[in-house]
Amino acid sequence: MAKSKGRAMQVLANGFIKENPVLRLVLGTCPTLAVTTMAKNGIGMGIAATFVLLGSNIVISLIRKIVPDKVRIPVFITVIAGFTTIVELLMHAFLPDIYKALGIFIPLIVVNCIILARAEMFASKNSVGMSILDALGMGGGFTIALFIIGSLREIIGSGTWMGYPLTRDLIDPAVVMILPPGGFLAFGFIVAAINKFSSLRIRNKEISQGCGLGCPGCSNGNNGGGGQ
Amino acid sequence: MKEIILIAISAILVENFVLTKFLGICPFLGVSKKLSTALGMGGAVVFVITLSSAVTWVVYEYLLYDYPYLRTIAFILVIAALVQFVEIVLKKFVPTLYTALGIYLPLITTNCAVLGSALLNVERGYTFFQALVFGFAASVGFTLALILFSGVRERMETSDIPIAFQGLPITLIAAALVSVAFVGFQGLFGI
Numbered sequence: 516m517a518k519s520k521g522r523a524m525q526v527l528a529n530g531f532i533k534e535n536p537v538l539r540l541v542l543g544t545c546p547t548l549a550v551t552t553m554a555k556n557g558i559g560m561g562i563a564a565t566f567v568l569l570g571s572n573i574v575i576s577l578i579r580k581i582v583p584d585k586v587r588i589p590v591f592i593t594v595i596a597g598f599t600t601i602v603e604l605l606m607h608a609f610l611p612d613i614y615k616a617l618g619i620f621i622p623l624i625v626v627n628c629i630i631l632a633r634a635e636m637f638a639s640k641n642s643v644g645m646s647i648l649d650a651l652g653m654g655g656g657f658t659i660a661l662f663i664i665g666s667l668r669e670i671i672g673s674g675t676w677m678g679y680p681l682t683r684d685l686i687d688p689a690v691v692m693i694l695p696p697g698g699f700l701a702f703g704f705i706v707a708a709i710n711k712f713s714s715l716r717i718r719n720k721e722i723s724q725g726c727g728l729g730c731p732g733c734s735n736g737n738n739g740g741g742g743q
Numbered sequence: 744m745k746e747i748i749l750i751a752i753s754a755i756l757v758e759n760f761v762l763t764k765f766l767g768i769c770p771f772l773g774v775s776k777k778l779s780t781a782l783g784m785g786g787a788v789v790f791v792i793t794l795s796s797a798v799t800w801v802v803y804e805y806l807l808y809d810y811p812y813l814r815t816i817a818f819i820l821v822i823a824a825l826v827q828f829v830e831i832v833l834k835k836f837v838p839t840l841y842t843a844l845g846i847y848l849p850l851i852t853t854n855c856a857v858l859g860s861a862l863l864n865v866e867r868g869y870t871f872f873q874a875l876v877f878g879f880a881a882s883v884g885f886t887l888a889l890i891l892f893s894g895v896r897e898r899m900e901t902s903d904i905p906i907a908f909q910g911l912p913i914t915l916i917a918a919a920l921v922s923v924a925f926v927g928f929q930g931l932f933g934i
Contacts, residue, residue, distance in 0.1 A: 544765075544768040545767070545769070548765040549765035589820070592819055592820070592823060593816060593820065619866065623855050625819050626852070626857075626858050691923070695765065695922050695925075695926060699916065700919040703915030703916040704912070704916070706911050706915065708907070710909075714907070
């Protein structure tokens with residue numbers, strides 16, 4: 516019992532840290548770069564994708580024994596497209612502002628590599644419970660990554676954070692950060708920072724075993740670094 | 744005619760799919776290491792996007808007119824079928840290109856650029872011919888970005904890069920610089 520609980524925690528935590536879909540596996544880069552001009556949009560996109568991931572993981576894990584191997588990819592894509600349409604209609608009705616800001620990237624959740632990759636690699640092989648945890652972990656990791664990149668770009672690019680003025684009156688915002696080049700730039704520097712910290716972490720691990728806090732610490736470090 | 748030219752040039756330069764609209768980043772980062780693979784991928788994408796623009800326009804206009812909420816599902820299935828078709832054709836007639844493109848060919852299905860251009864066609868209410876031109880021009884813009892960037896990356900191979908920046912980070916930062924150049928096109932024709 517304790518063992519299965521341990522595995523559940525591991526599956527959940529996997530998406531946040533060790534296999535963070537954006538920062539470690541580099542999946543779903545298009546929405547990552549396109550919608551992160553503001554931290555709020557990043558969260559909106561993250562939650563929408565998490566919902567689709569949760570729905571598709573549950574359904575795919577339920578039907579995994581019925582679907583023949585040969586047609587599994589089209590079946591997965593159809594399931595994902597169904598949930599994407601649900602999210603699109605819901606957001607259109609209840610969150611019109613974010614719907615407008617995210618634009619065509621909401622229907623484009625269908626082709627987000629993260630969702631198909633989880634369907635193929637996890638949900639089609641594991642039980643429903645585990646698939647739910649995996650979806651929450653991966654979706655959470657995606658949301659956090661978008662939030663970090665969005666915060667960095669919003670603070671530097673427009674001097675605000677979550678819509679509140681922060682440094683706007685003190686220094687002129689560097690507008691390039693909310694333009695397309697800023698997306699590549701912010702993402703590049705954050706991945707470089709993570710490479711730096713994770714290589715340090717491996718070195719630490721060699722010296723003293725069990726440095727579990729290494730990576731959450733480093734993602735906080737990025738967030739703080741963005742604030743300056 | 745003027746309008747068509749305007750759509751074409753703005754799709755290639757002003758709203759370049761990769762560098763200003765962020766559509767199709769995965770293949771952009773994945774196959775731009777060498778000029779030859781960049782060209783192959785670009786060719787496959789031009790073919791698929793132009794075809795899918797035509798097919799999805801017809802599907803939307805004549806089949807889905809009363810059910811616009813079904814567009815996401817319908818489009819992705821049409822695109823998946825088209826990609827399968829291109830894959831079979833390439834395997835049969837150009838096997839060298841088929842092996843060179845490897846994993847990226849089936850991945851065109853999950854290339855945002857293909858679905859993105861189909862959705863943009865519908866959203867902007869283009870006519871059939873406009874949609875065809877837009878799809879073709881947008882994918883040419885995609886190929887252009889891929890080719891330009893493969894030149895940058897071939898140079899990066901020989902340069903001395905800090906360890907933390909090796910691989911993806913430096914590629915993204917180089918992409919940022921190339922993207923700055925394309926931002927310069929904004930304001931062309933006042934679009």
